[in-house]
Amino acid sequence: MKKYQPEVFEEKWLDWWEKEEVYKTSPLASEPERKKQYVLSMFPYPSGAGLHVGHVRIYTGTDVLARFFRMSGNLVLHPMGWDAFGLPAENAAIKAKKNPLEMVPENIANFKRQMKRLGFSYDWDKEFTTTEPKYYRWTQWLFIQFFKMGLLYKNEVPVYYCPSCKTGLAEEEVLPDGTHERCQQPITRKTLPQWLFRITSYADRLLEDLKELDWPEGIIEMQKNWIGKSVGAEVNFPLKKIPGVRFSYKFVKVFTTRVDTLFGVTALVVAPEHWLIEDIEHQQVKLPKEKFAEIKDYVEKAKRKLDLTRTDLEKEKTGVDTTLKAIHPLTNEEIPIWVADYVIGWYGEGAVMVVPAHDERDFEFARKYRLPIRKVIANPEAKDGELSQALTKFGVLVNSGEFSGLTSKEAIEKITEKLQTLNLGRKKTTYKLRDWIFSRQRYWGEPIPMVFCQNCARKKITYWDIQREKKSFQFENEELSNLYGWFPVSESDLPLKLPYISSYEPAETGESPLSRIKEFLEASCPNCGKPAKRETDTMPNWAGSCWYFLAFPFWSKKDQSKSQEVTSKEAWKAMMNHYQSWLPVDWYLGGAEHAVLHLLYSRFWVKALSDLGLLTFREPFVRLRHVGMVLAEDHRKMSKSFGNVINPDDVIKEYGADALRLYEMFMAPFSSEIAWSTKALQGCYRFLKRVWELYNRVNWDQVAKNSKENLKLVAKLNRTLKKVTEDIPQIKFNTAVASMMEFLNEYEKNPQGLSKARAKKFLQILAPFAPFLTEEIWRGIFKEKKSIHLSQWPEFETVTEEEIEIPVQVNGKFRATIKIHLSKIKNLNEIKRESLKIEKIKRYLKGKEYEVIYIEGKVINFVHQ
């Protein structure tokens, strides 16, 4: 008999499948009666290291789904592409002293070779890389559409900067101790103009639409928290006038969710970034020398801290009294104003009211600096006298003037109303979500297709002054003035190609290296035609991954006309008219590390595109499922430095691709983190080997003549068919595999027990997991002409078994089972009689009175005192 040697036949089938175009995407329009399934895994960044066994897990998961749906008569879109722009690629290239333009294709080639070898059923005609101009011309075009609708603006934003390397840095290049990871020198911040996306305008819809998604609970929760909606009130505290001083603003605004505690305010705290502090720094407000120095010193220190350091290492609250005062809007009392770095400039109004009696943090702060603590909420649990901790619960107001006696809930409404009539406050909603910085001062990204004209800027001309298009969003004054003279590159000039340059390390000024390329920099103004400068910032890694799932439906390497030759609204609409019915993505599988950013950004783009009339749906991913991480055998992360990395190539060489695939599906529930085990992999290999040997051993001509099948085995087969059919769309791959193993254990005991037709059914359900072995038997032994992967998924026959077993309990404890004919399942007397025939049960019930509880077909329970 032939031995199971996967290396002998696996590669052969790869060629056949390619030649026969087994995994080609069917045109959707041709068969409107068939359901579509768009099956997608988060596409990889192709690093030099090649595929990780963790990649194999997720891609096998989508592959099993895709194969299952394909065999079940659905039209399947199952593509793969490469997310190759971004910092990791650039840094890897710097290290290897290569240009990423050369390095990326090498990495892709290796990834692709490994994926093909694993038998993933991608339609490779749909492959693209985010770094090809043919792709990123659309990324740039989308940027321009978003700009035109007013979704982008420019603002000064601090970036991390390494004074020693003279380069701008990404947050991930900064170590937790505030030093640069490459040179270990301390970093600072530098303020540079950046493009920002107005994602906050979509906060409510991003929150609201979470309801319609079939996503893991945890992810939905994390997105909610990230958006962080909170409803409360804005309160204006007028500044106490100082003769001869003009403050930049009349009020210190604070945001609070507990306006009911307003009468308990004993101080205000502003962030070091607050405008009031700037007033002090610019000496608009004269303070005594020592006080000025103290504040300046405190603020300087805070600014130098990273957000990380400021929050992580500063457990003890610190602050400085500015000696300035504000006026309480309702009591007219004077309230001291402090500065403290626990208040963050970008959340709320960058200032808070301190209510020590009813907020834990404020309580701590007040104790340290001996601020008065004033109780304004009565709480039945709290005794009178000095508070030992803050009372944060809702209650009834006391010491609150006309509002005393109201409940917190009523008071929040009444006090807000009162403030509103006084023009000193209003109802307000804030979000944790911030606008999204979309500029990178880096080489390896899509060039931002914008041009700046000094001449037009001087004349205060914006894009909307010269175009009829209306913007959908209102700009604040400063935001608009920052856009004077900025115009998008003409759409017909796209792609704006990233130039090949030999030295692409970040520039000394913190600017992008593109700023040094004269030919790139120089442009003419789309409005007045005078010399202008190109934007030299590039887009972040997210840009390509925010819409790649929209591109797969229309993408074709062979037929380039599908993705159109020009970038224009008409071209986009033409593509979408044809291919949009593939969208949205039906099954999106990926790691939990993308729970927030990638998934939120993609949702945002889709909503904006839908508002622009460029898409007809509002959510990109109908179903999201998690894949758990694969750890090394020692339960640590796989890492070269630990020497515990498993290379898929080695595994395939020794056990074959089928065994690796099967093991990755069997190892644990798909979403669980799991440690690699070569021993357990060998178990899967043995299983496949036994399948091979069984199908080779049986004399199929003989079986065909033998009309008597083993009914028990047939029933077992049908149970297995059912189990696998139901488990796959529930992403319960591990139990699907287990049930097939169970079946094989039975089948081996009686290899003549199934007809050829039934034996083939088992092969078919195994096919998504082990595509090579099953194809080899399907065509080799059963002489089928067409691939097993294009065969029809087997229906299971409902076999109602004649007899069922019912557990018998006494006082809820399992004691025995009885067998009962299915026709008698409703007959309690019969079941009781059968149960009482058992010696053991008789013994337990001897001389006792009892009741009987019978749950039809499930259990009978005798209950006595």
Next chain:
RNA sequence: GCCGGGAUGUUGGAAUUGGCAGACAAGCAGGACUUAAAAUCCUGUGGUCGAAUAGACCGUGAGGGUUCGAGUCCCUCUCCCGGCACCA
């Protein structure tokens, strides 16, 4: 601290969603084959008491509760993993 997920034999895990806990796999032990080893096959394998494949009791992180019946539901607590973190 907050949010989310989890804790089941020696190990990974299963349990029809409230009805026979430990499927399937790994490991281990014993046996067969072999000069021997590997591979393969067979048998056993939660714990305690028992000669027992007789039977009994205990057993799903800990404690309590609901129920005829709890790994599954409720309350309290412990520990582990992931995310966020002075969020007003």
